[in-house]
Amino acid sequence: MLTLPLAPTDDRANPLFKDAESCALWLKQLQLTNLQLAHSLLLSQINELARFPMPALERLNTLELLRDTVHYVQNDYARKISAKPLPLNENELVIFFAIVQLWQAMALSYQRCLQAYLSGDKQLGKQGAFLCQRCLLYSGLSISEYLRAGYEFDARLWHQLHGLYALAEGRGLQFKEIADPLNGELAPSCCHNLYIKTLLLCYARPAELTRSQLLLLDGWLTEWSNAVSVERSYTLSKGDAQPLALDITSAQGLQPVKLFTHSDSMRYLAMMPLSKLIRVKTILLQQGKTPPQVELSGHRSAIECIELLTFLHQCWCEDKNARLDERNPDSQHAQLCFNLENIYAHLSGKAFKQAANLCAQKQIGTFGQVLPNASNQTRVEKASPLETWRLDNTSLIGAKLTRVDTLGARISHHQLLALRFGDAQAFMLGTAVWAKVARTGQLQIGVRYLPGTAEAVSICTDANQAAMDKHAQAFLLWADPALKIPPSLIIPRDCFQAGRILEIVHPDKQKLNVKMGFSIERGSDFERISFTG
Numbered sequence: 001m002l003t004l005p006l007a008p009t010d011d012r013a014n015p016l017f018k019d020a021e022s023c024a025l026w027l028k029q030l031q032l033t034n035l036q037l038a039h040s041l042l043l044s045q046i047n048e049l050a051r052f053p054m055p056a057l058e059r060l061n062t063l064e065l066l067r068d069t070v071h072y073v074q075n076d077y078a079r080k081i082s083a084k085p086l087p088l089n090e091n092e093l094v095i096f097f098a099i100v101q102l103w104q105a106m107a108l109s110y111q112r113c114l115q116a117y118l119s120g121d122k123q124l125g126k127q128g129a130f131l132c133q134r135c136l137l138y139s140g141l142s143i144s145e146y147l148r149a150g151y152e153f154d155a156r157l158w159h160q161l162h163g164l165y166a167l168a169e170g171r172g173l174q175f176k177e178i179a180d181p182l183n184g185e186l187a188p189s190c191c192h193n194l195y196i197k198t199l200l201l202c203y204a205r206p207a208e209l210t211r212s213q214l215l216l217l218d219g220w221l222t223e224w225s226n227a228v229s230v231e232r233s234y235t236l237s238k239g240d241a242q243p244l245a246l247d248i249t250s251a252q253g254l255q256p257v258k259l260f261t262h263s264d265s266m267r268y269l270a271m272m273p274l275s276k277l278i279r280v281k282t283i284l285l286q287q288g289k290t291p292p293q294v295e296l297s298g299h300r301s302a303i304e305c306i307e308l309l310t311f312l313h314q315c316w317c318e319d320k321n322a323r324l325d326e327r328n329p330d331s332q333h334a335q336l337c338f339n340l341e342n343i344y345a346h347l348s349g350k351a352f353k354q355a356a357n358l359c360a361q362k363q364i365g366t367f368g369q370v371l372p373n374a375s376n377q378t379r380v381e382k383a384s385p386l387e388t389w390r391l392d393n394t395s396l397i398g399a400k401l402t403r404v405d406t407l408g409a410r411i412s413h414h415q416l417l418a419l420r421f422g423d424a425q426a427f428m429l430g431t432a433v434w435a436k437v438a439r440t441g442q443l444q445i446g447v448r449y450l451p452g453t454a455e456a457v458s459i460c461t462d463a464n465q466a467a468m469d470k471h472a473q474a475f476l477l478w479a480d481p482a483l484k485i486p487p488s489l490i491i492p493r494d495c496f497q498a499g500r501i502l503e504i505v506h507p508d509k510q511k512l513n514v515k516m517g518f519s520i521e522r523g524s525d526f527e528r529i530s531f532t533g
Contacts, residue, residue, distance in 0.1 A: 014052075019054070049062065059109065067106075085415075104142050107138035111135055114132065164191070174192045202254070224277060281294045285302045389419075397449060398449055399430075400446050402443070402444045428454065430450055459495075474490055491527055496516060518530050
């Protein structure tokens with residue numbers, strides 16, 4: 001059950017507004033042109049208000065006045081860290097933690113009102129469902145912000161979320177609809193909907209989704225959450241989507257039902273209705289319907305929606321969260337490097353010649369000559385050093401790794417990387433399909449291997465142009481006859497043009513003219529393409 005270990009109020013607290021009337025006046029003079037200052041003022045004043053002793057109903061009315069401005073500023077401020085590589089830098093972390101702190105300040109302030117309700121405040125006698133809904137909303141927003149930023153959240157947020165829902169459930173308040181002006185034309189929400197939305201959002205393998213996909217999913221779940229019920233028992237039917245389970249006294253979210261032993265604190269989510277909903281929408285899109293026609297919000301193409309719907313069905317309804325082909329790694333560590341220039345240097349044993357030439361040109365411009373050690377610029381030692389990562393598990397198609405140190409390269413969604421295991425000499429190429437920062441500060445990534453033995457080459461997009469500045473580093477992935485996988489080429493992002501002729505230069509200076517075929521996949525800094533020779 002919920003406990004509210006709130007610190008007592010303090011007579012020394014002195015917010016700039018002490019009731020709803022003075023809050024309305026303060027909001028009118030709040031300047032939103034300086035976003036950082038506005039956010040800082042909101043955070044400091046709401047924290048101060050939470051400490052200030054005041055009647056609970058007046059506190060509630062004041063918080064309701066603040067909500068519109070808080071959400072506006074939060075959404076704008078969050079754009080400053082949207083789609084950033086991980087881990088966030090110092091300035092980005094300051095923004096991220098400030099956003100989370102403001103959501104938590106709102107949650108704490110509403111919990112003060114809920115505490116008064118639980119203590120029998122007569123002015124709040126009919127506000128139980130309303131207060132539980134607001135507390136669940138801001139607790140869920142705190143969790144969602146961690147998911148969108150790619151950071152693991154404190155387990156205490158699970159206790160807070162479960163406890164609030166248990167309180168609403170215990171008093172029969174979980175289904176009472178509460179109007180929320182900030183939801184626009186969407187239907188009123190309730191504690192049940194908010195709880196389901198947060199649970200499913202956390203179980204959708206959020207580290208594999210971009211921030212924009214998570215925002216899109218948030219909107220879909222707002223509309224879908226009524227399709228999922230929370231039960232105290234379950235039945236299994238062959239062929240149906242299996243229920244998901246959780247323990248409301250625990251510090252974790254949903255898990256496959258087979259992992260639990262039943263107890264009074266267990267709750268089960270019946271997933272069959274949601275499975276049917278997703279499958280119907282997917283089929284209609286495949287038949288030519290548009291996303292608006294199948295009631296999918298957000299400005300996404302049908303293809304993008306089909307891909308996300310398929311992914312979500314696998315996560316929630318097909319028991320695919322655990323890899324069937326995982327095994328213990330043969331070696332406990334791997335060495336990794338990132339970005340095309342460094343990968344080229346480590347695979348070939350020397351820096352890309354164009355980079356060396358540019359360095360020499362800069363030295364001539366600055367010093368009037370190439371410095372004596374300029375030749376060393378081509379040495380692999382000039383590349384960024386290899387990073388040591390712990391191999392948590394591996395399979396035939398990929399691996400999960402944790403960086404040993406808390407410092408290192410920043411990694412973007414679907415970024416190219418090279419890795420080698422143990423004492424191996426050869427590198428494999430892969431792409432980071434997901435990334436998140438653990439509570440320890442260590443970066444964790446999921447890697448999907450790219451097929452074929454990798455060779456560092458250079459390419460020229462104009463086969464008749466010998467100038468070095470027309471060349472770029474690339475990687476040839478040789479064919480794998482056993483798996484019937486043809487050769488492919490890794491080139492810098494935005495270089496692809498179907499049918500274009502390019503020249504491949506091997507390390508032994510052999511040249512080959514090929515024609516670009518089609519794009520196989522596109523990452524944040526690379527594109528993998530087919531070609532014909």
